[in-house]
Amino acid sequence: IRFKRLLLTGAAGNLGRELRPRLKAYCDTLRLSARGDTLGVAGPGEELAPADLADKAAVFAALExxxxxxxxxxxxxxxxWEAIRDGNITGMVNLYEAARHHGTRRIVFASSNHVTGFYRQDQVVSPRDPVRPDGFYGLSKCFGENLAQLYWDRFGIETVSxxxxxxxxxxxDRRMLATWMSFDDTERLIVAALTAPVVGHSIVYGMSDNATTWWDNTPARHLGYRPQDSSEVFRAEVEARQQALDRDDPAVIYQGGAFVRTGPFFES
Ligand code: 15L
Known part of the structure; x- marks a missing residue:
């Protein structure tokens, strides 16, 4: 499947910069969006749509x-909290309202493992289990997933979260031996999410074929995602570099790692 025009938001971010050259292979035109003046110049087959996600008019223009x-x-x-609210709450509402307005059919949403970050590292979680966000950031991603569900149920806009x-x-680090997803597998998963025939609102964990894992993607088998890489090739080096973990540290106990002990909580 080749798309006429795909939109990549966050195109100037860590993952966006990696995906920019990769996604071009799947579309005639790749429209790139990010805040301010961070996108550089448009290459062949690219067009730029700078937008702050909190700016409704700019987001509507980007989805046209x-x-x-x-x-x-x-x-x-x-x-x-203000940054999370603007980007991940207001921004998601603007994006889905724009998708509804323009009749966009499918969205691949970068949710995060931090929606279930307060499960322990000795538990295996599936997309069907209740969320347990590990901070305001994870909570904002729960909102995003629920918003996607609403727009599927009410308006038939498909999302893979x-x-x-x-x-x-x-x-x-050692935690990432379980949570790692290679860039090639990230591309494979996004392409599967874009092209699977029917997705409704599906939730999938983004990980490579790692030997140790905390997540069970069985409920997302219909996406046809087959990871090809594994963190195992890095294990010896990672374990040599990061020794002795403190088993009483919440960042070692819980899947969210250090996210479980940071956050924009207000002074009390
Ligand atoms: C995330 O959600 C972050 O965006 C990313 O920077 C990583 O820290 C990742 O989670 C993680 O859990 O490793």
Missing amino acids: GVEAVVHMGGVSTEQT VRIGSSFAAPK
Whole structure:
């Protein structure tokens, strides 16, 4: 399947920059969106649609004429409540209202493993289990998933919410041996999410074929995602680099890692 026009939001972010050259292979035109002046110049087959996600008019303009959206935009870590609210709450409402307005058919939403970050590392969680967000950031991603569900139920806009683990060139620590997703697998999963015949609102964990995992993607088998990489090749090096974990540290107990002890909680 080749799309006429795809929109990539968050195109200037860590993952967006990685996906920018990769997604071009699947569409005639890749429209890129990010805040301010961060996108550089448009290459062949690219067009730029700068937009702050909290700016309704700019988001509506960005979605005009696109078949599908890969939504990587928004806040990707614990930040101030105001930043999370603008990017991940207001921004999601603007995006889905724009999709409804323009008749966009499918959105791939960069959700996060932090929607279930307060499960323990000795538990295996599936997309059917109740959420247990580990902070305001994870909570905002729960909102995003619920919003996607609402827009599927009411308006028939399809979404795949990808609870991305850790999408980096290589796992940075022991935790990421379980949560890592290679860039190639990230591309495979996004393409599966864009092209699977029927997705409704589906939730899938974004991970490679790691030897140890905390997530069970059985309920998302219909997406046809087959990871090809594994964190195992990095294990010896990661374990040598990061020794002795403190088993009483919440960041070691819970799946969300250090996210479980940071956040924009107000002074009491
Ligand atoms: C996330 O949601 C973050 O966006 C990313 O920077 C990583 O820290 C990742 O989670 C993770 O859990 O490793």
